[in-house]
Amino acid sequence: MTIQGCLIRMKFDLRISPLDLSQTLGCGQAFRWRLQSDGSWVGPLADQLIKLKRTGHVIHVDANPGGSRAKRLVLDHLRAQDDVGEIQRTLAIDPVLAPGISQMRGLRIVKTNEWETLVSFILATYANIPRIMKMVETLATRFGDPIAEGVNSFPTLDRIRRVPRSDLESCGFGYRAKYIHEVSRRLDEDQIGGMKDLSYIELRKKLMELPGVGEKVADCVSLFGFGKLESFPIDVWMERALARLYGRRGSYLRLREFAQERFGQYAGYAQEYIYHNERTRAHDGVCAFTRN
DNA sequence: GCCCAGGAGTGTG
DNA sequence: CACACTCATGGG
Numbered sequence: 007m008t009i010q011g012c013l014i015r016m017k018f019d020l021r022i023s024p025l026d027l028s029q030t031l032g033c034g035q036a037f038r039w040r041l042q043s044d045g046s047w048v049g050p051l052a053d054q055l056i057k058l059k060r061t062g063h064v065i066h067v068d069a070n071p072g073g074s075r076a077k078r079l080v081l082d083h084l085r086a087q088d089d090v091g092e093i094q095r096t097l098a099i100d101p102v103l104a105p106g107i108s109q110m111r112g113l114r115i116v117k118t119n120e121w122e123t124l125v126s127f128i129l130a131t132y133a134n135i136p137r138i139m140k141m142v143e144t145l146a147t148r149f150g151d152p153i154a155e156g157v158n159s160f161p162t163l164d165r166i167r168r169v170p171r172s173d174l175e176s177c178g179f180g181y182r183a184k185y186i187h188e189v190s191r192r193l194d195e196d197q198i199g200g201m202k203d204l205s206y207i208e209l210r211k212k213l214m215e216l217p218g219v220g221e222k223v224a225d226c227v228s229l230f231g232f233g234k235l236e237s238f239p240i241d242v243w244m245e246r247a248l249a250r251l252y253g254r255r256g257s258y259l260r261l262r263e264f265a266q267e268r269f270g271q272y273a274g275y276a277q278e279y280i281y282h283n284e285r286t287r288a289h290d291g292v293c294a295f296t297r298n
Numbered sequence: 299g300c301c302c303a304g305g306a307g308t309g310t311g
Numbered sequence: 312c313a314c315a316c317t318c319a320t321g322g323g
Contacts, residue, residue: 128306137303
């Protein structure tokens with residue numbers, strides 16, 4: 007251990023199965039994980055910089071600064087308590103999904119910080135993932151606190167609230183800047199805490215009262231930020247996929263009702279499988295699913 | 299210059 | 312309800 011200012015490193019191993027780091031951390035659920043040249047993934051969780059690297063069945067974790075919190079942060083983020091095998095067996099009843107799931111066994115839904123997720127997906131409206139990552143990084147660089155060399159924490163709600171509107175508008179966020187500013191002004195930590203007790207439907211409705219939060223953003227925040235696995239976010243990729251795979255078209259409401267009926271309480275996992283497949287298919291032309 | 303991107307807000311039929 | 316239009320910005 008080196009003690010140099012706040013730099014106290016900590017290493018430990020975890021066994022989380024199934025888990026594919028690239029499928030889980032590189033598919034647009036969280037925006038601050040970076041693939042390193044050695045195959046590891048590095049990103050901030052709360053005030054700690056975490057490195058994850060797989061060797062065989064073991065995930066090596068390197069936390070900086072270290073502490074007993076690091077293990078809890080990683081386990082919570084990767085939702086280690088989820089029985090992903092059971093979820094997959096349930097969803098694989100769908101003959102369209104079954105062959106694709108077998109290729110995405112290690113894709114897990116992550117649990118991200120509520121406030122960070124809300125802000126990130128407000129920024130995500132009508133942007134692509136590289137740009138979303140860039141905008142989120144800009145917020146951290148300009149308003150977050152340094153936690154490691156070159157890496158800042160995501161700014162808290164209280165911090166963003168104190169940022170002048172003109173400073174947010176100089177970040178290159180376009181029309182999204184005023185949403186972030188206004189949402190920080192309307193919310194406080196207690197309200198976010200209260201949202202954790204709401205049902206998915208209640209939470210969704212509450213989130214959609216916020217400016218810049220429509221159905222899709224509310225569903226992403228519900229799924230990733232609040233762990234509502236029945237949420238089924240529908241973006242342009244999902245619209246295309248649902249049309250192609252299931253012949254389903256129409257309004258958000260209609261597609262959402264279809265998803266609830268077809269995928270039920272684990273619709274969020276079905277969404278990630280379909281979304282991930284649709285994006286990789288656009289890249290390599292291979293579809294893992296069979297059409298309905 | 300074109301088009302698109304993990305859309306939302308507003309107004310209209 | 313559904314639909315059309317506008318809203319800023321960056322990258323292919």
